[in-house]
Amino acid sequence: MADGGAQVRNKDGIAAALGVLKQQFGERFQTGQAICEQHGHTTTWIENQMPDGVVFARSTAEVAQIVKVCAAHQVPVIAFGTGTSLEGHVNAPLGGISIDLSQMDKVLEVNAGDLDCRVQPGVTREALNTHLRDQGLFFPIDPGANASIGGMTATRASGTNAVRYGTMKDNVINVEAVMADGSIIRTARRAKKTSAGYDLTRLMVGSEGTLGIITEITLRLQGIPEAMSAARCSFPSVEAAAKTVMAVIQYGVPVARIELLDSAMVGAVNAYSKLDLPVSPMLLLEFHGSDAGVAEQAETFGMLAEEQGAMGYTATKTLEERNKLWQARHDAYWAMMTIRPGCDAVASDVCVPISRLAEALTLAEAKAAEMRVVAPTVSHAGDGNFHATVLVNMADADEVTRAKGFISWLNDMAIGMEGTCTGEHGIGQGKRPYLERELGPETLAVMGLIKKALDPANIMNPGKILSQ
Numbered sequence: 001m002a003d004g005g006a007q008v009r010n011k012d013g014i015a016a017a018l019g020v021l022k023q024q025f026g027e028r029f030q031t032g033q034a035i036c037e038q039h040g041h042t043t044t045w046i047e048n049q050m051p052d053g054v055v056f057a058r059s060t061a062e063v064a065q066i067v068k069v070c071a072a073h074q075v076p077v078i079a080f081g082t083g084t085s086l087e088g089h090v091n092a093p094l095g096g097i098s099i100d101l102s103q104m105d106k107v108l109e110v111n112a113g114d115l116d117c118r119v120q121p122g123v124t125r126e127a128l129n130t131h132l133r134d135q136g137l138f139f140p141i142d143p144g145a146n147a148s149i150g151g152m153t154a155t156r157a158s159g160t161n162a163v164r165y166g167t168m169k170d171n172v173i174n175v176e177a178v179m180a181d182g183s184i185i186r187t188a189r190r191a192k193k194t195s196a197g198y199d200l201t202r203l204m205v206g207s208e209g210t211l212g213i214i215t216e217i218t219l220r221l222q223g224i225p226e227a228m229s230a231a232r233c234s235f236p237s238v239e240a241a242a243k244t245v246m247a248v249i250q251y252g253v254p255v256a257r258i259e260l261l262d263s264a265m266v267g268a269v270n271a272y273s274k275l276d277l278p279v280s281p282m283l284l285l286e287f288h289g290s291d292a293g294v295a296e297q298a299e300t301f302g303m304l305a306e307e308q309g310a311m312g313y314t315a316t317k318t319l320e321e322r323n324k325l326w327q328a329r330h331d332a333y334w335a336m337m338t339i340r341p342g343c344d345a346v347a348s349d350v351c352v353p354i355s356r357l358a359e360a361l362t363l364a365e366a367k368a369a370e371m372r373v374v375a376p377t378v379s380h381a382g383d384g385n386f387h388a389t390v391l392v393n394m395a396d397a398d399e400v401t402r403a404k405g406f407i408s409w410l411n412d413m414a415i416g417m418e419g420t421c422t423g424e425h426g427i428g429q430g431k432r433p434y435l436e437r438e439l440g441p442e443t444l445a446v447m448g449l450i451k452k453a454l455d456p457a458n459i460m461n462p463g464k465i466l467s468q
Contacts, residue, residue, distance in 0.1 A: 007468060009094045013073035014052050017097060020069050021055055028056040039080050039098040041088045044346050045394065046430050051078060051092035056100045060176060060184060060215040063099060067213065068182035070097055074457050079209040081121060081148030085155055086347050087428030089208055093463040099213060101150055107131045108216070115221045116173060116190060121150020121214050137221045140165035143424065144330055150214050156206030158424035160329070163249075163382025164256040164288065165222065167424065169205050176216035177204055180455040190218060203450075208426055209461035211454050225288035228256075229298055230322040232285070233305050233313035234278040238262055238365060238377075240308040241281045242358035245381040247304045249354055253297055255382060257286040259329055262365065264376035265336060272335035273328035278312055283381070284329055286322070287315075329378075333389070336376045340391040348375075348407050350414035351385040351423030360417060364388050364410060373399075373406045385423035412437070427465045435465070 021029045030036075031053045040050035057063045070077040076096030083090060092098065105122035112135050119128060126146045129138050141152060143159040151157070153175065158167040165171070174188035187200035204214060235241040241260050248255060260283055261269065267279045283305070287297040298315045305313060316322060328335075337345055352360045361377065368375040368388065379386030388410060392403045411421040411434045421434035436444050448466055451458070458468060 007094060007463065010074055013075045014095050017069050017073040017075040018053050020073075021053060021066065021097065024065065024069075025055055028058075030054045030056075036098070038083070039078075039090060039092075039100065041091045041429075042083065043086050044088075044430070045344060045392070045400075046088040046091070049088075049091040049093045051076075051098040052095045054080070054098045054100055056103050058103050060178065063101075063178045063213055063215050064182045064184055066097065066099055067178050067180065070459055071181055071457065074459060076459050076462050077213070078461050079121075079150070079154065079213045081151030081154075082124065082146065084145040084147045085151060085428065086349070086425045087422070087430035089155065089426060089428040089461070089464060091429060091463070093429075096459075101148065101213075101215075104150075104215065110135060110137070110221075111190075112137060114190070114192075115223070116218055117221055118216060118218045119149050120216060121148060121153070123149045125149060125152065132221065133224075136224050138224050139171070139219055140222050141168055141171055144333070149217055149219070153205055153214055153217050154208050155426035156424070158380065158383070158385065160257045160259060160326075160380060162380060162385075162424075163258055164254060169202060171220045172201060172205050173218040173220060174201050175204050175214045175218070177212035177214050179212045180457070180460050184215075185212075186216075192220075206426065208428060208464050210451060210464050210466070211460060213460070227289060227291045227294045227317065228322065229287045229294045229315050229317045230285065230325050231287070231298055231301065231313065231315035232277070232282060232325060233302075233310040234280045234282045235305075235311070236280065236309050238281045238361045239358045240310075241283050242361050242379075242381060244283065244305050244308045244310065245357065246354050247307070248301060249382060251300065251304060253300050253304075254289070255285055255297065255301070256288040257284070257326075258382040259284040260361070260377075260379040260381040260386070261329075261332070262361075262377040264339065264374075265332060265378050268335040268339050268376060269328050269332060271338055273324075273331055275324075275328055280311075284325060286326070332378050336389055336391065339376065340374055340393070343391045343393050346390045346392055346403065346407065347425070348388050348390065348410055349385070349422050349425040350410055350419060351383065352414050352417045352419030354384045356417045356419065357381060357384045357386070360413065360419070361386060363413060367409055367413075368406060371402050371406050371409075373402055375406065380423070383423070384419065429464060432465065432467065
């Protein structure tokens with residue numbers, strides 16, 4: 001790597017680091033093409049840029065050891081969890097070493113009385129909730145994929161429960177991280193609040209591996225609610241459904257989840273999950289609380305939905321019916337693939353103020369039709385976040401151009417509404433062109449100063465968030 005982090009592949013440094021790591025880690029260090037490709041980006045149309053080697057780490061000390069080798073030879077180092085990120089976060093544009101954290105998968109400590117736990121980064125959200133269930137606790141952040149907690153922390157993930165429980169930034173108490181020189185820091189203690197110095201926890205959450213590698217996370221937990229109820233209802237238009245969401249939020253109904261599916265998505269979900277939902281825009285909801293509280297929430301929502309012409313409002317407390325509805329929602333990605341078999345799905349991710357959601361969804365629907373793009377939409381509507389996933393025939397150059405044009409328009413539209421080009425996927429490589437438009441060059445310059453101060457040789461996941 002050249003001085004100041006210029007984007008130059010350091011062939012000699014990489015060769016030297018490969019030799020050292022092979023000697024130190026033996027069979028846990030791999031350089032085969034197949035495994036290196038698996039550790040590059042594979043989930044959307046962003047080009048796969050594979051690392052030169054993959055090390056399977058088992059402890060914080062080993063991560064620090066690997067980073068020190070890479071720092072000594074000025075070799076890029078990229079953290080890898082489950083590989084479910086969507087914006088090229090795990091690519092290695094300059095080659096280098098991928099540190100696979102999947103074997104660091106222990107729940108280290110659960111403090112039930114304090115509603116928190118400490119985990120290694122390779123623990124997946126499903127494994128964590130399985131571990132917690134017997135103690136009457138759960139971790140609420142649910143991005144859909146069975147992502148690792150480390151990856152969710154690094155990308156500031158969100159998901160269906162964010163409207164009530166917040167995002168990763170609201171649910172991480174502290175992290176342990178290995179910095180670019182191999183030093184190990186912990187960003188805070190376990191207290192629920194602190195005014196002690198700079199908020200390094202929030203700096204690391206969402207840093208996408210560009211400032212350090214997260215090796216432990218202390219998380220806030222929730223008690224499993226006494227009662228849960230799922231509900232669904234259909235609407236004459238996406239606009240009417242979105243206006244209902246705005247009314248629910250403004251009225252203060254504490255919904256746990258409120259998801260909006262457009263007609264195309266509902267049709268796909270019916271076909272894939274063998275359901276018979278009315279093929280029109282639909283809201284899926286979940287209410288948490290006491291029996292009386294859940295009943296009151298459901299009744300209030302029904303009243304607000306009726307004002308926007310809602311049809312077929314149904315609520316259920318039975319676990320089987322609840323799971324069936326939410327499993328169908330989580331299978332939406334696979335369901336939409338059935339709309340255009342053989343095509344690739346490119347998931348977009350924007351977020352706008354709640355008051356602009358109806359307008360944004362209506363404009364996106366019209367723009368997709370105008371550009372002849374198939375883009376079924378699902379929205380974490382309670383916080384203004386939505387995904388218009390473009391189904392693209394990659395063999396059709398004109399269609400690819402139109403699809404890229406639509407996604408570019410979508411990002412610009414959200415930014416123009418004082419929203420963001422990414423509500424939960426992160427910047428990585430794919431969203432990088434929009435970051436300056438959203439935040440301005442002065443803000444990016446400050447980010448660059450932080451990056452240079454903490455990683456002067458630019459070895460930590462280079463080419464992500466910032467261009468250098």
